[in-house]
Amino acid sequence: MNNKLFSNIKAITACSIAFGLAGFSMAAPIKTIPWNGHVGAVSFTFDDALENQVQNLKPVLDELPDVHVTFFLTDMGNGLKQNAAGFAALAKAGHEIGNHAKNHGHLSGITNNEELNEEIVKFADNIEKVLAENGATTNVISFATPFCENNDQVKGVIDTRHFINRDCGWHGRNEWDVEPDWLALKAKIWTRSGASVPEMLTAMDTAAFIGNFAGAEPWEVQIKGGTWLVVLNHGVTDDKGDDYAIDPADIKKIFERAIEDKLWVAPFGTIGAYYRAHFIVDAATSTATDDGFTVSWKIPNEHMPKSVMLRVNIDTKSIGENVVVEQNGQKITPESDGSYIIEFMSKSLTVRKAGAGDSTTHPQDTTATPPTDSTKDTSTALPKIQLGSEQNSTVYTKFTLFDLNGNRLGTVSDFAVPANYPKGTYIIRAEAKGQAAITKKVSR
Ligand SMILES: [Zn+2]
Known part of the structure; x- marks a missing residue:
């Protein structure tokens, strides 16, 4: 000894x-x-304050009281201003409202802190103000970087007004015992050309640790238990020409699989805070x-x-x-x-x-x-x-x-x-x- x-x-x-x-x-x-007593968790996030999210996603969400999601708002294309009433209604139904920067600019290209402050901090205040004018009390505490462009200076400004930030890419899963970078969470991105509905359904199963993962090669991602999956979506429409959009029927199918898999389906800020x-x-x-x-x-x-x-x-x-x-x-x-x-x-x-x-x-x-x-x-x-x-x-x-x-x-x-x-x-x-x-x- x-x-x-x-x-x-x-x-x-x-x-x-x-x-x-x-x-x-x-x-x-x-x-x-772990995960509030569920085997795993999933947060669905919807970026860019699009009108079709209010028009086409809200009816789907209204049918599924166990599903709450996050909307990352921006004023690009007057998104916040024009759709404020719709997002206020979504907030009142229990969905999270987050911040996606005022002009949806390339934040990592901005070196002036005052400018970053306008884009990030002041816009968070503005979202709360505009939604309050539309009857919804919100607490904006989650950020999502436009184009997932991030660096230490951007993180520093986000951190003064939000406790968590979503970037994108990768498989989007987070393990219970591995502490992530709270200002750079990854997300699995939906595009029509890049993902498929079966792939998204499998992603729900994987987060819920449903499947046989024992045969993974050492260089592959090892699945050892339930995880928190973060999903990034944009529009919700049948328009097949919009590669970033998902059909309302398809997102509904994915929500239903998440519930069936007994995942904790809750907003990004809710699960992020628990985690x-x-x-x-x-x-x-x-x-x-x-x-x-x-x-x-x-x-x-x-x-x-x-x-x-x-x-x-x-x-x-x-x-x-x-x-x-x-x-x-x-x-x-x-x-x-x-x-x-x-x-x-x-x-x-x-x-x-x-x-x-x-x-x-x-x-x-x-x-x-x-x-x-x-x-x-x-x-x-x-x-x-x-x-x-x-x-x-x-x-x-x-x-x-x-x-x-x-x-x-x-x-x-x-x-x-x-x-x-x-x-x-x-x-x-x-x-x-x-x-x-x-x-x-x-x-x-
Ligand atoms: Zn965006």
Whole structure:
């Protein structure tokens, strides 16, 4: 045994002795569940603010409540100005609005920072302003470079106003444990001449790790599990003369395959934020407290979404069987599989031993199990919560609406989905001070 190894072992032993004492830093106890519990993920992005996206894609999207996509807007050809109402309607239906630069210029050819600022930063503000004038509140946090022309100076300016940028090319897949360049994500590009519908369908399967990839040659891309695929589209029209455009029926087929493959189909900024957050949370170490531990972390970019819900497992073995997980003083009820849904943007969480005043200390099905269910152990339960009764409105102070992909859509006033949301199934999380939050599936 060499000395270095020996001193490492000593260090580990010293750590184990310290384990459990308040104030000491310990292992990283949080592990994010990949791709929000899906085997893989896909983000469809549509560039250039084209009228045919509003005309031909919106009807397809309206039929598929589980599909949310990203539109990268530019004012090239007056795209933003002319189609603002259409994109505002898409934003209101839960789709992401991103930034594709004001004039769709060759950004890497611009060396004047003021000019880059006009194209990138000020245009992000302008998109939000124009869509607000059309009734949609948006938070532009994703960028896509025109012509995928990028360099360090361009990245530097993008980074001051966005937390992520999409370039293009390559197979467009990202592995869970390999941190990408957040300002140069690759994307698989659709063109009529360059791709085909069967190829795109196979790309969905590959992202979902469906197929036999064991026979790949060493020099080929190795597929080791589910990945996040980013797709770049432009127009949506039957016009076969438009090489960049895809037929509405074909994009629908590809969306449907993604759902069938059980991929997490969500906007670029949504999946990108989940993906980026996991590298931070999973590396965050815990600090012991008198009755448990806390884990704190930093937000990597101030332009992350306002809410980034992560589905995580937390190693609480050192604390004992009955634990309480809290964020901002609010208990988090475990999901039926024992995982927790935490808010990354809260920057910390606490795990402590459950005390006499705590009730829910074991995983339970939080999706609308009536409290009268005789199979459920209610002996130690909280004051009974009458789901759906009027009592809720007095007990719960905050209701948050999510789609089934975990995207936070906004706050609502009760366990009902407002009529301006598309028909489909949603999740509503209700919170009350001093009580565990509960979630409920709600359809409209
Ligand atoms: Zn473009």
